[in-house]
Amino acid sequence: MPTQVQSTETLKLPKIQRTRTGCKPCRRRGKRCDQTKPCCQACARLSLDCTYGIDLSFRNLNGASFQQELTTAKNTSPPPVTDFKPSTLSVASGTNDSAFQFHSLGGFSSAKVPMTPSSEDIHEAGYFNHFHRHVRHLLPAASLRFTEGSLQPLCLRFAILCISASNLSMLDARVQSCLSAIDRRRSIFSPLINALHHRHAQNYQDLTLWHFCNAHLDDVKRQAPAFLAALVLIALYHHASTNHLRFRLAVMDSVRFVLIYRTQIMDSVGGADSLQMWFRLCTSHRPAKPPALLLEGQGASSFGPNLLPDITERLYLDCILGMSADDLIYDILIKTLEIRTKLVVYRCVADSRQISERSSEVGSLAYEILNKMLGRQCVQEEYAEAREGFVQSSHLLGLLEVQKERLEVWRSQLNANQLPKGSLDLDTQKEMSWRTSLSPICQSFPNHRDTLNALYCLLCETIFEEANGADTVCWSFPAVDERSTRLENLVRSMCQIAGIVDFKISNTSDVYTLSLAETMLQMVLLWRSDEIFSYVLDVLWPQLEMNGRGYEHSHYPTHLVKRIITQIAAYWEQGRAIIIALPAVPEEIPKFRLLDISHPVDMVVCGYNKHGKYFIEKALLP
Incomplete structure (x- = not known):
């Protein structure tokens, strides 16, 4: 050791400044790093594995202390997002470049939040901690592997912060209530969304979009599964915190991304995991679909992309065969509810309007009646889809039999x-x-x-x-x-x-x-x-x-x-x-x-x- 110290002094190396961007081994040992890449001098001398990146350290915070820490940053948060203009990302489809339009994420403001996650930021450390301890366990099991390593690209890291802040906006919140002394059944409770967490979630969504739009095309291709995971998390954020329209459009964005980058995703190591997250997401948006429109597998729908009607498609089959038992029963449930709703609505419309259930008018009539009552605008393309895509009850009962057989498969697992x-x-x-x-x-x-x-x-x-x-x-x-x-x-x-x-x-x-x-x-x-x-x-x-x-x-x-x-x-x-x-x-x-x-x-x-x-x-x- 003395010889090594003397050698260092003899070389008269330039003075090394202490920074937060040094390699991980030097930062763990509390030593200054010359930041030489791919390996700094200290790591080369000690034969250490020299890696660069951000290590996150967490503190345990309860709801009260977390809220107290966050209130100090209220004035530094950007205003809520109100713009809804689609942004573009240059992507490749085959050999031609095309503009990938985000229909759901909206515009982004000039955010004052740091553009890179920092372990020194109490907000981000708290949100990462909440994600690792709670939120990630609520997502499909395959998604856990995305959070165990380096959270790259940056859009994935900000998407994680977004979904975590969104979740806390519900948990760390006051409760409103309406109590009835006459009828207890009329007493109700509901959370008041925490405005601070909600605003932070909006900001992180902005940053997710910014980094997605500014990602290099080669990085998108190389890390396509991670980019897809970010899109899924942002869609879940809309599901929980904004509105169903943005959620549905976010699902459409994810489907279009998969169709463009299907080869890169399927050939990547983490491709299967991200596809399972995405497939589960596509299942979640269907309960709000108008009952008179096409079911999945019947063809393209004007309401949103039906997943790959060609069931021989490798991507579709890989998603079906790769589902966990939890994802499989959820998929069976949603499809069964969807078929039942269509079956019941057709019967009610036919009987109340005194026409035969087998009449081809039932589909368009059901669409028109429900849209009027639900306050939805009638779209000509959807009306035509409801009329031409009408199926009789015998066919719907046959589709229920298919789900019944799938349920037996689930039981066997x-x-x-x-x-x-x-x-x-x-x-x-x-x-x-x-x-x-x-x-x-x-x-x-x-x-x-x-x-x-x-x-x-x-x-x-x-x-x-x-x-x-x-x-x-x-x-x-x-x-x-x-x-x-x-x-x-x-x-x-x-x-x-x-x-x-x-x-x-x-x-x-x-x-x-x-x-x-x-x-x-x-x-x-x-x-x-x-x-x-x-x-x-x-x-x-x-x-x-x-x-x-x-x-x-x-x-x-x-x-x-x-x-x-x-x-x-x-x-x-x-x-x-x-x-x-x-x-x-x-x-x-x-x-x-x-x-x-x-x-x-x-x-x-x-x-x-x-x-x-x-x-x-x-x-x-x-």
């Missing part, structure tokens, strides 16, 4: 303790009280995700069972027969499983999937009784509110779901069964408006009365 036991036997059902659904006869599951998956499975089975009676004039106001007993048993099993859900986990973990509240809504649309409404609204919901206070939501805010279920129960008391319920809100309505319990919301319902007469009407939610 699981262990016995992950599978729902299904409906209970009749003797057990007679002895069971709705208010004792937490009794030991109910099974337990390994984790929260398996519990929700079991609910998804039973919900699909209930839809399949309902479809078995689709040829009847009217699903009976409860009648004692084999099919109705089977339906009721399935619903009882769902209620039992819902009763063992850990609400403290559920209210923060189901933001990017179908939440427990939304699952209960779909359940009461399938089978109704006084006992079911009493259990859901008087037993289950108070527990959910006590632990979640309205945080637990996904496509619909929880308070909105409760109001819809309460109104469905009111219809039931009048002798009317509701089988479809849709909030009549425009696509561009901001999420914070939907979370506002004082904001008026209309609801469009399809149903039938005791005489078997179908109806479609619009009503104001109380």
Whole structure:
């Protein structure tokens, strides 16, 4: 060692300045780095692995201390994004350059936030910490690998900051409430979005767009999976924090990006993971699609890109075959709900307008009626699609059979303790009280995700069972027969499983999937009784509110779901069964408006009365 020191002094090297951009080994040892690349002199002398980059160090902050740290930066944050003009990115499609237009991200302001993430910035350190501890576990499992290494390119890093700030804007927030002393079912809770976190999420979205637009074409090709992951995270940000229109357009952006860079993505090491994230995203946007428009696989849709109608396409097949069990049951559920909605809407429209269900006019008529009630503008291309893409109920029932077969495939992938036991036997059902659904006869599951998956499975089975009676004039106001007993048993099993859900986990973990509240809504649309409404609204919901206070939501805010279920129960008391319920809100309505319990919301319902007469009407939610 003395010899080495003397040698260094003899060479009379220039004085080294201490900076934060030195190599990782020198910064870990607290030594100055000459920043020689690819290997600095200190690392060469000590035979160390010389690497450059940013190491993030985290501090544990609770909600109060995190908020206190962030309030010091309120005046340095840029204004919210209001511009909605598409920006362009030069990309390659084959051998020709083309302009890649971002329809969803909007313009970006002159951000005062540093252009590079810094471990010294308390905001970014806190958001990265929250992402690693919480948010990344809410995303599809494949996405975890994107966050374990170096977060490059920069647009991916800012997208991570964006989705983390978006998530905290809901969790680190005050709660608004409306309490009713007369009817507890009318009491509702909902979070008030934290404006600071919400503004930071907008800023990070700006920076994501900026770095995406300024990325070099070679970098985009080389790191295409990471760029796709950034697009997926930004789309999820729109899903949770802005509005459904931007979410849908963001999904369209991601589809177009995949179609342009499909070769680079599929040939990359992380390509399969990013494609699974993207495929799950494309599934998530379909519940809001107008029921009269084409299903996935039927052809191109004017509402948004249907995924690769040619099922022999390698990319499509790779996504299908590469799905995890969690992604597979979610895909089956969304497609099953989509088919059922189309089937029920067609039946209601045909009966209420006194035309045959087989008439080719049903599709365009359903589109026209629902658009008018939902407040959507009729687009000529969509109208033509609804008319030409009409399919009869027999074909839709066949599509449900396909999903039924896929459900059996999903079952074959699981262990016995992950599978729902299904409906209970009749003797057990007679002895069971709705208010004792937490009794030991109910099974337990390994984790929260398996519990929700079991609910998804039973919900699909209930839809399949309902479809078995689709040829009847009217699903009976409860009648004692084999099919109705089977339906009721399935619903009882769902209620039992819902009763063992850990609400403290559920209210923060189901933001990017179908939440427990939304699952209960779909359940009461399938089978109704006084006992079911009493259990859901008087037993289950108070527990959910006590632990979640309205945080637990996904496509619909929880308070909105409760109001819809309460109104469905009111219809039931009048002798009317509701089988479809849709909030009549425009696509561009901001999420914070939907979370506002004082904001008026209309609801469009399809149903039938005791005489078997179908109806479609619009009503104001109380």
